[in-house]
Amino acid sequence: MRTLKTALLAMAASAALLAANMSRAADIVIPGAPAEVPLNWHAIVMFVIFVAITLGITYWAATRTKTATDFYAAGRGITGLQNGMAIAGDYMSAASFLGIAALVYFNGFYGLIFSVGWLVGWPIILFLIAERLRNLGKYTYADVASFRLQQGPVRTMAAIGSLIVVLWYLIGQAVGAGQLLHTLVPQISYRESIVIVGALIIIYVTFGGMKATTWVQIIKAALLLGGATAMAIGVMAHEDFSFVKLFSDAVALHPKHMEIMKSVVPIGAKANPIESISLGLTLMFGTAGLPHILMRFFTVTNAKAARKSVLYGTCFIGYFYILTFIIGFGAIVLVANNPQYVIDVTKNILNLKGGGSMPAVYLSHALGGDFFLGFIAAVAFATILAVVSGLTLAGASALSHDIYASVIMKxxxxxxxxxxxxxxxxxxxxxxxxxxxxxxxxxxxxxxxxLTFSIAACANFPILVMSVFWRGLTTRGAVLGGYVGIFGSIGLLIIGPTVWTKILNMGPALFPYDFPTFVVLPAVLIVSFLASVTDNSEGAKKERAAFDAQKIRSETGLGAEMAATH
Amino acid sequence: MSELIASKIQNNPKYHELISRRDSLAWTLSAIVCVLYFGFILMIAFTPDILTSPISAGGVIPVGMLIGVGVIVASCLLTGIYVYRANEIFDPLTQEIIREASK
Incomplete structure (x- = not known):
């Protein structure tokens, strides 16, 4: 415990030092330099308070994290409501908060289509996998996928799928964190921002494990829901609590006018039915295959708590998405065309200083001044910290529990x-x-x-569902199907329009769609089916025979991992 | 879990009742969510005019916005229905099965 105390003290000291340094940096006026951006004190103070509280929680959690179950699964002592908040926290990333608000700000109605797609995976998780996951698994979803199959090959496949999703998700979050913090507090460089995030999450997760990660997530979810609610109320108060007035004002102010209420595709893009359907499949089933989300179901006391947590989580997330929609339209009314936020109102009244993810941030300033901007900025940053912690723990458990303990050490x-x-x-x-x-x-x-949602939708989700519901699935079917899902998604994305044409500059895309799920998901199902039914090995017979015992455990919870007693 | 308990459960008609009732509810609700959501997606793909027409003549709010918000609200309601049914029916049934198996 001494090391931990020292580490926490060191962190607190370095945070204070950083703040002190920056206060000096703000005082120095470089002659001839462009007008110095004032230091965003509100944001920094609130962010330091958040960090202090979360480090305190980490300390508390560390003193209570003794076993592997504590570390990976918070001792299975999380209640349904707490896990519902944590699930919502994991899912409501800064990207979805700032991103959907920005999507609405630029495109109007179109943002809602993403919100809907990102929500409808949740009922599916509840109906088909949440309780069964809790009953069958220990720490990772690979526990469930490999329950009656050969541990080595199935876990290796599942861990590869998890790690690719986690790593790319992490890159997205890290880049977002760097850009956001650097934009909000220009005195901290992009690199420093990312290093701060990295250092904090390493402390949270190594010392506090899942317990600290869960509570960081819960606090952040409460802050984010509270902040977004305040913003939405502020917008509605400005619009006399009339949606008709809000939308009419937005239509009048937005340069595309009535287009923003008709944008079923991004404004300026061409409608493409197959792309829409594939996007829908990806968002819906991808949600149900994200490893850091699935891991949450092992932290609750029993299947009943797992079930309740999805209900709470779905309601929180649905409510949050409706708020982001109001916030996006509010930003059209209050942020667009305002010279304080727009680069050059004479050229384009939408383009904001600091880039495309800023509408929600500036809206908070328009509504509540520097104080509210500071609060929302700190919440957005806290969001990134919390999501990155959850991802890191999911990735580490795939490596240690699946690859190290089960595959290497058998x-x-x-x-x-x-x-x-x-x-x-x-x-x-x-x-x-x-x-x-x-x-x-x-x-x-x-x-x-x-990339991340395609792999989750095409590899993790179908293999999980088949292993739980279909007696016929064998190791060969699961592994071959899983790899088709992982590498099929990656391959088609590489030859798709975004990577092939825009990033690699290789000319017209060989595969003309951005979301490959509509091809890959059926291929995975067909490959898994054929490879399983043609498998007549002794092992395959045993695996099918073991289905009954697995079914009893998954349906009744008999033999499921118990909550820790301490 | 011992073989004896497993075979008792396997031979208990209540166990099969539990599975069939829960499966039929779960797959029905899943199908409803898919129909609602992919109905919305297919309308985007094939009949965008319906979605973009205003709900009242001369109004600004399009039909699609109500449908989108409706799908979000329906998702929350359907998860609520499942949790309610599971608490009321499946949990007591499961407890009975476990009690009878450990007798």
Whole structure:
């Protein structure tokens, strides 16, 4: 515990030092330099308070994290409501808060289509997998996929799928964190921002494990929901609490006018039915296959709590998306055409200083001045910290629990060794996220959502559902199907319009769609089916025979992992 | 879980009742969510005119906005229905099955 105390003290000291440094930096006026941007004190103070509270929680969690179950699954002591908040926290990333508001700000109605797609995966998770996941699994979703199959090959496949999703998701979050913090507090450079994020999440996760990660997530979800609610109320108060007035004002002010109420595709893009359907499949089933989300179901006390947590989570997320929609339209009314926020109102009344993700941030300033801007900025940054922590823990558990303990050590590693490896992986992944975040600063990362959600929708989700519901699935079917999902998604994305044409400059795309799910998902199902039914090996017969026992456990919870008693 | 308990459960008609009732509810609700959502997506793809027409003549709010918000609200309601049914019916049934198996 002494090391932890020292580490926390060191962090607090360096945070204070950083703040002190910046206050001096703000005082120095470089002669001849362009007007110095004033230091965003509100944001920094609120952010430091958030960090102090979360480090306190990490300390508390660390004193209560002794076993592997504590570390990976918070001792399975999380209640349904708490997990519902944490799920919502994991899902409401800064990208969806700032991103959907920005999508609405530029395109109007179109933003709602994303919100709907990002929500409808949740009922599916509840109806088909949440309770069964809790009953069958221990720490990772690979526990469930490989329950009656061969551990080595199935876990390797599942871990590869998880790690690719986690790593790319991390890159997206790290780049977002760097840009956001640097824009809000220009005195902190892009690199420094990412290093701060990396250092904080390594401390949260290595010391506090899932307990700290969950509580950071809960606090952040409460702050984000509170902040977004205040913004939406502010917008509605400005518009006399009339949606008709809000939308009419937005239509009148937006340069595309009535177009923003008719944008079923991004304004200026051509409608493409197959692309729409594929996007729909990707968002819906991708949600149900994200490893850091699935991992949350192992933290609750039992299947009943898992079930409740999805209900709470779905309601929080649905409510939040409706708020972001109001916020986006509010930004059209209050932020667009305002010379304080727009680069040059004479040229384009929408283009904002600081880039495309700023509408929600400036709206907070328009509504509540520097104080509210500081609050929303700190919340957005807290959001990134919390999401990155969850991702890092999911990635580390795939490496330590699936690859190290099950594949390399064949189940012979002690719990202590496994947790140690896991902590090393957290540190490794944290450092990797920092390096990749810096390396990808100027890269086009527009394909990240498509990549991560496609793999989750085409590999993780179908293999999970088949192993739980279909007696006939064998190791061969699961592994072949899983790899078709992973590499099919990656391959088609590389030859698709975003990567092939825009990033690699190789000319017209060989595969003309941005979202490959509509091709890959059926291919995965067909390959898994054929490879399973043609498998007549002894092993396959045993795997089918083991289905009944698995079914009893998944349906009744008999034999499921118990909550820790301490 | 012992073989004896497993075979008792396997031979208990209530266990099969639990599975069939829960599966039929779960897959029906899943189908409803898919129909609602992909209905919305297919309208975007093939009949955008319906979605973009205003709900009242001369108004600004399009039909699609109500449908989109409706799908979000319906998702929350359907998860609520499942949780309610599971608490009321499936949990007591599961408890009975476990009690009878450990007798």
């Amino acid at each position: 189940g012979k590693a002690t719990e202590k060794q496994e947790v140690w490896v896991s902590k090393l992986c957290v540190i490794g992944l944290g450092i990797l996220a920092v390096i990749l975040g810096i390396a990808f600063e100027k890269q086009n990362v527009a394909y990240i959502v498509a």
